[in-house]
Amino acid sequence: MEYLIVTLIGVVFAIASLVLLALGLAIIYGMMGVINLAQGEFIMLGAYTVVLSSAHGLQLWVGMAMAPVVVGVVGLVVERCIIRFLYGRLLDTMLATWGLSLGLIAAVTLILGPSTEGVATPFGHVAIGGYAVSAYNLFVIAATGFLVALTWGVFNRTRFGLIARGAMQNADMVAALGIHPPTIYMMTFALGSALAGLAGAIMAPLTGVVPSLGLAFVAKVFITVTVGGAAIFSGTLGAGTLLGAIESAVSFISTPIYGQVAMLGCALVVLRFAPQGISGLWRRSG
Amino acid sequence: MAPAVLAANGLVSGYGRIRILDNVSVSLSAGEVVAVIGHNGMGKTTLLRTLAGLLKAKSGSVRLAGRDVTHHATAVRSRLGLGYVPQGRQIFPDLTVMENLMIGQAARAGASDIPGILERFKSLTALLGRPGRALSGGEQQLLALARCLVGRPRVVLLDEPSEGIQPSIVDQIAEHLHDLSTTQRLAILLVEQDLELVSRVAHRVHVMRKGRFVSEIAPRDLTNPAMVRELLWS
Numbered sequence: 001m002e003y004l005i006v007t008l009i010g011v012v013f014a015i016a017s018l019v020l021l022a023l024g025l026a027i028i029y030g031m032m033g034v035i036n037l038a039q040g041e042f043i044m045l046g047a048y049t050v051v052l053s054s055a056h057g058l059q060l061w062v063g064m065a066m067a068p069v070v071v072g073v074v075g076l077v078v079e080r081c082i083i084r085f086l087y088g089r090l091l092d093t094m095l096a097t098w099g100l101s102l103g104l105i106a107a108v109t110l111i112l113g114p115s116t117e118g119v120a121t122p123f124g125h126v127a128i129g130g131y132a133v134s135a136y137n138l139f140v141i142a143a144t145g146f147l148v149a150l151t152w153g154v155f156n157r158t159r160f161g162l163i164a165r166g167a168m169q170n171a172d173m174v175a176a177l178g179i180h181p182p183t184i185y186m187m188t189f190a191l192g193s194a195l196a197g198l199a200g201a202i203m204a205p206l207t208g209v210v211p212s213l214g215l216a217f218v219a220k221v222f223i224t225v226t227v228g229g230a231a232i233f234s235g236t237l238g239a240g241t242l243l244g245a246i247e248s249a250v251s252f253i254s255t256p257i258y259g260q261v262a263m264l265g266c267a268l269v270v271l272r273f274a275p276q277g278i279s280g281l282w283r284r285s286g
Numbered sequence: 287m288a289p290a291v292l293a294a295n296g297l298v299s300g301y302g303r304i305r306i307l308d309n310v311s312v313s314l315s316a317g318e319v320v321a322v323i324g325h326n327g328m329g330k331t332t333l334l335r336t337l338a339g340l341l342k343a344k345s346g347s348v349r350l351a352g353r354d355v356t357h358h359a360t361a362v363r364s365r366l367g368l369g370y371v372p373q374g375r376q377i378f379p380d381l382t383v384m385e386n387l388m389i390g391q392a393a394r395a396g397a398s399d400i401p402g403i404l405e406r407f408k409s410l411t412a413l414l415g416r417p418g419r420a421l422s423g424g425e426q427q428l429l430a431l432a433r434c435l436v437g438r439p440r441v442v443l444l445d446e447p448s449e450g451i452q453p454s455i456v457d458q459i460a461e462h463l464h465d466l467s468t469t470q471r472l473a474i475l476l477v478e479q480d481l482e483l484v485s486r487v488a489h490r491v492h493v494m495r496k497g498r499f500v501s502e503i504a505p506r507d508l509t510n511p512a513m514v515r516e517l518l519w520s
């Protein structure tokens with residue numbers, strides 16, 4: 001029984017971390033059709049914000065609160081300087097953000113050095129029967145739930161969210177009603193960047209922080225968002241659940257390498273039958 | 287003559303290298319309903335999209351309430367009082383009727399006009415929670431008009447409101463247009479192929495052919511089918 005609970009927590013944690021990491025890109029992709037290949041580096045910058053603020057004696061939570069602000073501002077600058085000229089050009093944005101990703105890795109390596117940094121994992125462990133579960137993992141699950149709910153609220157219960165959903169469906173019409181779509185795109189991109197920064201900050205205590213950290217995440221994030229399709233919330237939650245469950249289940253019975261292979265295989269199968277992602281399935285029928 | 291609410295002069299526009307609109311001028315004063323008739327593909331929608339700023343004018347100018355808006359973005363024109371009800375209605379399909387109306391006034395400060403608008407468009411009241419895509423064509427058309435009006439425009443560009451819509455709703459639309467122009471002094475530029483509707487609400491009618499205004503006629507002339515055929519075709 002306890003074993004089952006512990007395993008289940010492991011699976012839910014895998015799902016939650018996938019959703020947490022993917023949420024920012026899901027918004028950027030779902031709203032504007034932009035695949036930001038530098039999203040991994042935004043995650044990395046969030047993690048470094050925590051590392052640096054801790055190194056300066058600040059509490060972990062302060063660093064976590066700063067990360068979305070710092071990375072949100074970076075996202076804002078990137079949108080103004082690069083992305084806004086490339087909306088509607090999928091390949092061009094992918095190329096530009098890929099270049100940006102390489103540039104950010106190089107810049108961080110240059111400034112902060114290539115060594116692995118880290119912050120201690122807070123909270124210790126909780127005992128479930130004879131097993132010890134990292135309490136921080138439970139925090140990650142809770143934080144993800146909270147963030148998904150909060151973001152959902154922003155998109156479904158605020159004026160900004162209403163306008164953003166309208167712009168996603170018909171940008172010309174939104175403009176004809178007096179709202180400048182580029183402003184909405186800019187804010188959405190910054191929001192998606194801030195979420196990536198926060199995800200990186202939350203994951204920082206669980207990983208070694210290196211300039212190439214983003215590369216470890218970007219493939220997973222990209223796959224989750226592609227499998228999820230255009231519907232931001234149902235798509236990301238659906239894809240995160242499917243892929244996270246398969247990855248952790250296969251990792252559990254074999255090794256994490258096979259877990260990632262299984263996840264990729266699953267993604268390929270899904271995209272073979274639902275090229276628009278799983279949310280394309282219920283969008284079409286709905 | 288009353289000052290023009292909307293005045294376009296020598297508009298030229300098109301898609302890429304293709305020139306569609308060819309030196310079109312049009313002007314409306316408050317409370318005036320001006321119609322544009324013409325066959326499919328003659329450039330009527332292109333004219334409205336250029337006036338709204340969704341298409342860039344290659345030359346010519348647009349003035350709105352005395353202000354030159356030729357180089358202003360669509361959103362700015364809208365905030366200055368230019369309403370647009372596009373062909374095909376373009377309701378936000380995944381937003382509810384209420385949300386469609388809320389977006390209509392999102393750019394405007396001040397108290398909500400939605401209750402007042404629902405007073406005018408009573409049939410929408412029962413549909414407020416429905417997604418836009420689940421409305422009939424007629425309901426969508428009324429919603430599109432209502433969504434535009436909650437933004438309190440001075441002038442409305444209205445593109446083929448009768449297209450694919452049953453006669454009873456076309457009647458309703460005609461009554462709304464008449465009432466809006468007389469009691470609210472709204473200026474309306476109406477693109478329409480239903481000549482019966484045009485003759486009921488318009489004060490002046492432009493005939494458009496291949497991107498140009500070829501003649502201006504009085505609405506009563508529309509009841510003479512031979513003359514209309516001559517104007518539209520020859």
Ligand SMILES: Nc1ncnc2c1ncn2[C@@H]1O[C@H](COP(=O)(O)OP(=O)(O)OP(=O)(O)O)[C@@H](O)[C@H]1O
Nearest residue numbers: 301304306324325326327328329330331332333373
């Ligand atoms: N996006 C576009 N790209 C290229 N050409 C276009 C585009 N939209 C319209 N056209 C062309 O411009 C011309 C005028 O089109 P427009 O939509 O203005 O006609 P219309 O008078 O509104 O016709 P209808 O009565 O069918 O709505 C047509 O020849 C059309 O093929």
Ligand SMILES: [Mg+2]
Nearest residue numbers: 330331332373
């Ligand atoms: Mg048209």
